[in-house]
Amino acid sequence: MGLKIVATPIGNLSDISYRALETLKSVDAILCEDTRRTMKLITHFEISKALISFNDNNASKKIPYLLEEMKKGTNYALVSDAGMPVISDPGMKLVNECHENGIEVDVIPGPSAVVSAVAASGLNASHFVFLGFLPRGSKLRKILREMFDIGIPVVFFESPYRINDTLKEICTLSPHSRVFVAREMTKINQTFYRGTPCELCEKVDPVGEITVVLEWGKES
Incomplete structure (x- = not known):
């Protein structure tokens, strides 16, 4: 059994x-x-x-x-x-x-979108918080602010219909952060995007399954 x-x-x-x-x-x-x-x-x-x-x-x-x-x-x-x-x-x-x-x-054990995205990102995510799918509206801003204040990298899943709006929220909060967006990993249309949230917020093709790795940045 x-x-x-x-x-x-x-x-x-x-x-x-x-x-x-x-x-x-x-x-x-x-x-x-x-x-x-x-x-x-x-x-x-x-x-x-x-x-x-x-x-x-x-x-x-x-x-x-x-x-x-x-x-x-x-x-x-x-x-x-x-x-x-x-x-x-x-x-x-x-x-x-x-x-x-x-x-x-x-x-x-076997394939994991979370671990695969972290490995492919090249970001400093030797330790991170996994947030699953993020909430919307004020709850989204609240959890992003909490993670920013702690300073620990985060990994989360996002809907293709919301990814660019989420990146705009991150851009507003922390424009100097580094973001890695993995879309359709291991599939024929696999695409990786890497840059600041402000650079990427209009670039991600809103199609398919998306995993995001976020390394917080502070203004120097």
């Missing part, structure tokens, strides 16, 4: 690990945010497994059932739409409940 946390590609399907494939083949069913996206993945690798929708909308209702099934001996793999599960998805609740109920948890 148990839960296997399985990292899947953030774009390029060739990035999946051998261990991840073997795990997906061995479990009884796969828990996934969007069954349509995971179906494309397992179809590509000719894996035939039942897919169970597990997302923010149904996690609370499904967790008791999943725990009971695992106690009976069922093995599940938990995947996200892309990258490492439990990062900005509902998997944390299930993993926590497994630990609380003495159910074995294993992790099959």
